[in-house]
Amino acid sequence: MSGEEFVPLSLTPLLIGICAAVACALPGNFLLLRRQALIGDAISHVVLPGIVVAFLLTGVISTWPMMLGAAGAAAVAVILIEAIRRLGRIEPGAAMGVVFTTMFAAGVLLLEQTDTSSVHLDVEHALYGNLESLIWLDATGWASLLDPKALAGLPPELPRIAVTLLAVALFIGLFWRPLKISTFDEGFARTIGIRTGALGLALVLVAAISAVAAFDAVGSIIVIAMFICPPAAARMMTNRLEAQIGWSVLFAVLSAVIGYVLAGYGPLWLGWADAVSAAGMIATVSGVILVLAAAFGPCRGRAGAPGTG
Amino acid sequence: MVELAAKQGVRPTDPSVQASPLAIRGLTVSYNQKPAVFSVDMTVQLGSMTAIIGPNGAGKSTLLKAALGIVRPVSGQVTVFGRPLEKQRARIAYVPQRASVDWDFPTRVIDVVLMGLSRELGLLGRVRMRHIAKAMDCLNRVGMHDFADRQIGQLSGGQQQRVFLARALAQDADLYLLDEPFAGVDAATEKAIIAVLKSLKQAGKTVVAVHHDLATVTDYFDHVFLINTRKLAAGPVDEAFTAETLQATYGGRLATAQIDQIAGALG
Numbered sequence: 001m002s003g004e005e006f007v008p009l010s011l012t013p014l015l016i017g018i019c020a021a022v023a024c025a026l027p028g029n030f031l032l033l034r035r036q037a038l039i040g041d042a043i044s045h046v047v048l049p050g051i052v053v054a055f056l057l058t059g060v061i062s063t064w065p066m067m068l069g070a071a072g073a074a075a076v077a078v079i080l081i082e083a084i085r086r087l088g089r090i091e092p093g094a095a096m097g098v099v100f101t102t103m104f105a106a107g108v109l110l111l112e113q114t115d116t117s118s119v120h121l122d123v124e125h126a127l128y129g130n131l132e133s134l135i136w137l138d139a140t141g142w143a144s145l146l147d148p149k150a151l152a153g154l155p156p157e158l159p160r161i162a163v164t165l166l167a168v169a170l171f172i173g174l175f176w177r178p179l180k181i182s183t184f185d186e187g188f189a190r191t192i193g194i195r196t197g198a199l200g201l202a203l204v205l206v207a208a209i210s211a212v213a214a215f216d217a218v219g220s221i222i223v224i225a226m227f228i229c230p231p232a233a234a235r236m237m238t239n240r241l242e243a244q245i246g247w248s249v250l251f252a253v254l255s256a257v258i259g260y261v262l263a264g265y266g267p268l269w270l271g272w273a274d275a276v277s278a279a280g281m282i283a284t285v286s287g288v289i290l291v292l293a294a295a296f297g298p299c300r301g302r303a304g305a306p307g308t309g
Numbered sequence: 310m311v312e313l314a315a316k317q318g319v320r321p322t323d324p325s326v327q328a329s330p331l332a333i334r335g336l337t338v339s340y341n342q343k344p345a346v347f348s349v350d351m352t353v354q355l356g357s358m359t360a361i362i363g364p365n366g367a368g369k370s371t372l373l374k375a376a377l378g379i380v381r382p383v384s385g386q387v388t389v390f391g392r393p394l395e396k397q398r399a400r401i402a403y404v405p406q407r408a409s410v411d412w413d414f415p416t417r418v419i420d421v422v423l424m425g426l427s428r429e430l431g432l433l434g435r436v437r438m439r440h441i442a443k444a445m446d447c448l449n450r451v452g453m454h455d456f457a458d459r460q461i462g463q464l465s466g467g468q469q470q471r472v473f474l475a476r477a478l479a480q481d482a483d484l485y486l487l488d489e490p491f492a493g494v495d496a497a498t499e500k501a502i503i504a505v506l507k508s509l510k511q512a513g514k515t516v517v518a519v520h521h522d523l524a525t526v527t528d529y530f531d532h533v534f535l536i537n538t539r540k541l542a543a544g545p546v547d548e549a550f551t552a553e554t555l556q557a558t559y560g561g562r563l564a565t566a567q568i569d570q571i572a573g574a575l576g
Binding site: 033174175177178180181183184185187188190191192193235238239240241243244299 | 374377378379395398401402403405409410411414415416417420421424427428430432433460462476480
């Protein structure tokens with residue numbers, strides 16, 4: 001494909017997809033090892049009512065009210081989960097499941113009762129996002145990457161998710177050692193002065209920021225898949241956390257690229273008329289990678305399993 | 310220092326508190342309103358090897374965790390070498406119960422030992438040859454140097470326990486707190502661990518361990534601390550580890566014959 005066609009139509013959705021996938025996969029590694037992987041799932045569901053309420057209050061689809069609404073909903077969800085866990089005396093996983101499905105359902109109802117026909121806000125959008133529509137109309141070819149005028153017309157989702165990715169990577173890079181130690185052995189971490197409570201909360205907050213920013217650009221399907229699939233597949237490729245992070249980033253990028261290309265061209269290759277949802281295909285590819293890693297990865301064996309002694 | 314101790318509510322005139330590697334006063338910890346440890350005082354002697362003994366659920370681990378600030382007490386003060394715990398973190402090494410962590414975690418033996426050098430390395434300090442050399446030396450002391458590159462999940466229980474001990478050695482502490490270091494380990498590991506602990510004592514360090522095997526108390530330790538939610542007895546083994554104190558600690562749970570046997574062994 002020529003640059004004239006690729007740059008305006010495919011470059012930005014592809015980059016946004018890659019950034020969103022990696023921004024979710026990075027904290028996903030730690031959430032997975034802490035048995036908190038469901039948090040990504042929970043956050044991406046509860047942001048829907050938050051975004052709808054923000055829209056109802058402001059009447060416009062604009063980024064900051066939606067982001068604040070999503071963050072507010074995430075905070076309400078965390079409080080609700082904690083309250084149900086304590087009052088109901090049930091395990092955190094169950095409390096999480098109850099809260100996020102209920103809040104998502106409430107969001108769907110709220111959306112149906114609201115006149116959002118004039119704006120692009122519906123359940124489908126929330127689930128699949130609108131990756132394909134994040135095109136860069138001001139671009140005419142590769143040269144546009146150096147043209148300030150054309151760059152001003154970049155879809156705002158791209159710088160937003162890129163900055164989010166940078167922030168997530170910085171957080172993990174800066175707190176790598178305490179994150180690793182407290183994930184492995186929380187008691188020991190406290191005795192050497194690591195504030196494990198604050199660090200755990202910061203990790204969940206960072207995951208929430210990734211989820212909200214990615215949700216804004218690509219919908220919740222990718223968010224849910226990327227928090228779990230690339231880290232889980234990466235775990236089966238290596239027995240070192242450092243390498244696991246690298247593999248998870250590679251798998252996230254592969255999912256985004258292969259998924260985007262397959263969604264856009266796969267159906268045409270098969271002789272069908274229409275392309276399929278890029279978000280759905282990206283999530284599917286990440287699932288296929290997980291299955292392949294589970295079947296062929298070199299570190300599938302676990303402690304106590306035969307062949308590991 | 311006297312002022313600090315006074316603020317902590319510890320009588321500054323008490324010389325035993327000033328000198329003690331670990332002094333606990335009026336410690337109460339409760340889970341869901343049920344006290345696990347109730348109003349416990351403990352003064353560990355400098356250079357001693359102290360066993361914390363008591364039946365299951367008696368609050369042994371909780372006492373250790375509260376002393377380390379891992380669980381928050383309802384009340385009570387902890388001083389380490391005469392100063393508040395937070396200021397003395399660098400002088401304490403902790404070996405948690407082996408079962409308290411997920412050994413499937415993607416990391417190697419050497420990486421776990423390097424965790425003991427965290428204070429030295431800081432947030433972003435690079436691991437250098439001298440750090441690796443030190444970690445290897447600690448692994449050598451527990452007989453695990455051949456396993457440095459192994460994934461931790463591939464070790465036996467005893468080997469995992471020795472790796473945890475190597476991590477504590479890397480911390481270069483003055484006070485070592487161990488939670489059931491001999492639980493579920495093989496005989497070779499038990500021998501290796503007790504040899505390391507005795508070498509620590511010889512180097513003037515202080516060792517406190519939660520211990521469950523009454524038969525080895527007199528061989529391994531010179532002080533005991535008997536607890537069953539409350540403190541029942543404490544002191545040198547030959548004074549505090551008697552048939553009476555064991556009966557008081559374990560009650561009906563310890564067969565009289567067993568107590569007689571231990572009392573007999575004590576001579």
